[in-house]
Amino acid sequence: MPRIEPLNPPYEPEIGEALRTWMPPGVAHDPLQLFRVLHRNPELASRMRVLGAGLLAHGKIPDLDREIVIARACALSGCAYEWGVHAATFAGAVGLTGEQIRATVTGDPAPWSAGQRTVIRAVDELHEHAAISQETWKALAEHYDQAQLLEFVVLAGWYRTIGQLANSLELDDEPWATPFPRT
Structure with a gap:
């Protein structure tokens, strides 16, 4: 309840x-x-x-990358509610496979390209340190322009906030949402 x-x-x-x-x-x-x-x-x-x-x-980040950021930020926050909504609603539409969406929770690097692993590493660093390391920033900057880099940080922070909100409210999972993998 x-x-x-x-x-x-x-x-x-x-x-x-x-x-x-x-x-x-x-x-x-x-x-x-x-x-x-x-x-x-x-x-x-x-x-x-x-x-x-x-x-x-209306974001500038590619849809697939956006959903990787959201899923990983929600997973790191332990927010089964928002993770499940996005997994059910957006993951397949942007091309995430079942293995990839599960890997946003488990941390398995196998299903990701090098660029996608950089995206996940950046979200992990933001979650752990509230900052992105110089090495990871440089790798992101090879794929994103300055506007996208700004949006990336805001996106990860926004979904951490949403995770904190949903967790604090103790929301029940939506009945149609994808179940959160238990690792």
């Missing part, structure tokens, strides 16, 4: 409209629990949506 109960329908009209903007068109399931809890504070939810939607829909 979440520490803050998600809103349930029927929603106030402005909340219902706001929740619709958080979900992609044509999605068959209800708005995510995370979104319904955040709308207990609509002003905060509105501010968070701008950054979250911008990173997902």
